[in-house]
Amino acid sequence: xxxxxxxxxxxxxxxxxxxxxxxxxxxxxxxxxxxxxxxxxxxxxxxxxxxxxxxxxxxxxxxxxxxxxxxxxxxxxxxxxxxxxxxxxxxxxxxxxxxxxxxxxxxxxxxxxxxxxxxxxxxxxxxxxxxxxxxxxxxxxxxxxxxxxxxxxxxxxxxxxxxxxxxxxxxxxxxxxxxxxxxxxxxxxxxxxxxxxxxxxxxxxxxxxxxxxxxxxxxxxxxxxxxxxxxxxxxxxxxxxxxxxxxxxxxxxxxxxxxxxxxxxxxxxxxxxxxxxxxxxxxxxxxxxxxxxxxxxxxxxxxxx
Amino acid sequence: xxxxxxxxxxxxxxxxxxxxxxxxxxxxxxxxxxxxxxxxxxxxxxxxxxxxxxxxxxxxxxxxxxxxxxxxxxxxxxxxxxxxxxxxxxxxxxxxxxxxxxxxxxxxxxxxxxxxxxxxxxxxxxxxxxxxxxxxxxxxxxxxxxxxxxxxxxxxxxxxxxxxxxxxxxxxxxxxxxxxxxxxxxxxxxxxxxxxxxxxxxxxxxxxxxxxxxxxxxxxxxxxxxxxxxxxxxxxxxxxxxxxxxxxxxxxxxxxxxxxxxxxxxxxxxxxxxxxxxxxxxxxxxxxxxxxxxxxxxxxxxxxx
DNA sequence: TTGTACGCGTTATCAA
DNA sequence: TTGATAACGCGTACAA
Numbered sequence: 001x002x003x004x005x006x007x008x009x010x011x012x013x014x015x016x017x018x019x020x021x022x023x024x025x026x027x028x029x030x031x032x033x034x035x036x037x038x039x040x041x042x043x044x045x046x047x048x049x050x051x052x053x054x055x056x057x058x059x060x061x062x063x064x065x066x067x068x069x070x071x072x073x074x075x076x077x078x079x080x081x082x083x084x085x086x087x088x089x090x091x092x093x094x095x096x097x098x099x100x101x102x103x104x105x106x107x108x109x110x111x112x113x114x115x116x117x118x119x120x121x122x123x124x125x126x127x128x129x130x131x132x133x134x135x136x137x138x139x140x141x142x143x144x145x146x147x148x149x150x151x152x153x154x155x156x157x158x159x160x161x162x163x164x165x166x167x168x169x170x171x172x173x174x175x176x177x178x179x180x181x182x183x184x185x186x187x188x189x190x191x192x193x194x195x196x197x198x199x200x201x202x203x204x205x206x207x208x209x210x211x212x213x214x215x216x217x218x219x220x221x222x223x224x225x226x227x228x229x230x231x232x233x234x235x236x237x238x239x240x241x242x243x244x245x246x247x248x249x250x251x252x253x254x255x256x257x258x259x260x261x262x263x264x265x266x267x268x269x270x271x272x273x274x275x276x277x278x279x280x281x282x283x284x285x286x287x288x289x290x291x292x293x294x295x296x297x298x299x300x301x302x303x304x305x
Numbered sequence: 306x307x308x309x310x311x312x313x314x315x316x317x318x319x320x321x322x323x324x325x326x327x328x329x330x331x332x333x334x335x336x337x338x339x340x341x342x343x344x345x346x347x348x349x350x351x352x353x354x355x356x357x358x359x360x361x362x363x364x365x366x367x368x369x370x371x372x373x374x375x376x377x378x379x380x381x382x383x384x385x386x387x388x389x390x391x392x393x394x395x396x397x398x399x400x401x402x403x404x405x406x407x408x409x410x411x412x413x414x415x416x417x418x419x420x421x422x423x424x425x426x427x428x429x430x431x432x433x434x435x436x437x438x439x440x441x442x443x444x445x446x447x448x449x450x451x452x453x454x455x456x457x458x459x460x461x462x463x464x465x466x467x468x469x470x471x472x473x474x475x476x477x478x479x480x481x482x483x484x485x486x487x488x489x490x491x492x493x494x495x496x497x498x499x500x501x502x503x504x505x506x507x508x509x510x511x512x513x514x515x516x517x518x519x520x521x522x523x524x525x526x527x528x529x530x531x532x533x534x535x536x537x538x539x540x541x542x543x544x545x546x547x548x549x550x551x552x553x554x555x556x557x558x559x560x561x562x563x564x565x566x567x568x569x570x571x572x573x574x575x576x577x578x579x580x581x582x583x584x585x586x587x588x589x590x591x592x593x594x595x596x597x598x599x600x601x602x603x604x605x606x607x608x609x610x
Numbered sequence: 611t612t613g614t615a616c617g618c619g620t621t622a623t624c625a626a
Numbered sequence: 627t628t629g630a631t632a633a634c635g636c637g638t639a640c641a642a
Contacts, residue, residue: 051635113353356619
């Protein structure tokens with residue numbers, strides 16, 4: 001592989017001039033510029049990113065650490081982030097983490113020069129102490145300065161409103177287990193009920209692995225079912241089908257967290273605006289922390305095609 | 306951030322000795338070794354990966370380019386590959402590509418020193434010319450030396466066998482559009498029918514966007530439906546539900562390509578052995594091309610929980 | 611407008 | 627067993 005010396009030799013100029021031409025700086029005689037371009041073409045010269053990185057002390061790599069429980073949920077993020085990163089001439093280094101320890105390990109490891117910054121996504125566990133160049137998306141943490149949160153309360157309210165519009169007044173809710181997100185969801189649920197003057201029936205609200213089973217055991221009729229994410233939705237759809245309860249005729253299942261593009265979901269859902277999210281992440285990475293109002297991101301109603 | 310000079314100074318040894326200690330080489334006096342270790346600890350010194358890369362001419366980064374149409378299908382691969390790469394102290398640089406041009410572009414870009422090698426996954430378009438350090442998984446290409454293929458014929462045969470065991474003798478098939486994979490699927494379908502002495506009814510076989518619509522328009526009864534992947538399966542499930550045809554009672558839908566872990570799929574499917582696949586990819590990357598017999602990978606029957 | 615020389619942080623070589 | 631020094635390939639002050 002040809003290096004900058006080979007090019008400078010062939011073009012009869014110095015390394016510096018070659019570098020100047022390639023970085024598009026002015027103040028280079030057209031003649032030299034041409035000579036350099038020709039030499040570059042002839043030698044098929046491509047600057048080495050490693051050497052560039054050593055010089056500039058920046059690799060252009062952004063570590064993305066997926067800490068979401070159901071990894072299928074993260075594909076949407078990855079796609080959106082990769083697209084946005086590429087637009088900014090940056091690279092996406094992918095990692096998965098399942099707990100605070102593995103997250104810490106990854107941050108240490110790829111932070112040793114390989115990555116300029118990192119993004120942690122969807123962690124449902126308590127976060128360890130993180131360096132300044134790490135931002136979080138939809139994670140369990142209080143530091144809103146470097147983090148992007150979701151407005152799950154609003155999402156749940158929107159969901160309730162939608163199913164009510166569809167004539168469903170008995171809204172069951174399957175929730176996450178005690179976490180910040182769970183609290184928000186419950187809050188949105190309460191708000192919606194109040195707003196529409198509906199009674200709160202605790203027998204319709206459950207959480208945890210056995211949530212649906214518990215719900216069905218109550219023998220309380222319901223014609224809408226809010227679930228916290230797509231994985232839970234799949235599960236619910238399967239169980240309801242086995243019981244012969246038609247979806248959506250008998251029960252309308254609604255997912256409060258879908259990363260599928262609008263229309264791709266088989267059920268109504270709240271979809272998070274992935275492009276916007278990715279752009280906000282970029283802004284945060286660029287150090288524009290001031291632009292981060294800490295305002296949680298609001299999802300959009302997404303209906304099946 | 307402290308560098309090797311700071312350490313050598315504090316430990317009263319030369320850079321070379323520090324490097325020796327950290328790379329675990331023998332031939333270092335215990336006394337010096339201790340001094341170095343202490344200095345490292347005191348300064349919280351972590352060697353810079355970039356500088357290491359410049360020296361060794363290798364970053365440890367492996368580019369993974371997802372070229373699959375439905376990106377949700379690729380999450381399984383990503384997870385398996387990341388795990389295996391981490392085991393080998395390597396890093397996963399993620400890219401998406403939609404066609405030959407964008408693939409070429411990515412290969413050029415991240416091949417400029419950033420990545421030691423690359424893996425292309427699931428491309429359904431004709432591949433451009435690729436450097437030696439690129440391997441492919443489930444792509445449209447003939448070069449079996451650096452590529453891993455799937456045995457879709459066997460998968461389809463297995464699928465037919467399963468649905469037949471479940472008492473379904475009218476097996477409809479939705480196929481990819483004319484590609485190598487489509488040919489294999491058709492072959493497996495024919496083989497299974499022959500084996501079980503069933504007649505071939507062309508009205509049961511369709512491909513393309515309107516496949517399911519065409520199939521239903523034929524008005525030929527069927528009680529099993531083979532679809533090429535999970536996305537098509539979702540689509541089929543939705544359409545069948547709208548027509549009031551119960552799944553799996555009336556029609557058993559079977560996905561010929563699921564990357565979900567066994568038991569996670571809502572329908573019976575052929576799942577590819579992701580760990581094995583990742584390991585084979587590592588072997589190929591390690592240059593053990595001889596170990597690649599070109600033998601296509603066989604999937605496993607995966608039933609809903 | 612151009613070239614020289616040095617810094618980036620590490621590994622490898624070679625002589626001591 | 628150790629240290630000085632040369633790569634590795636590029637960016638960039640600074641001088642000309």
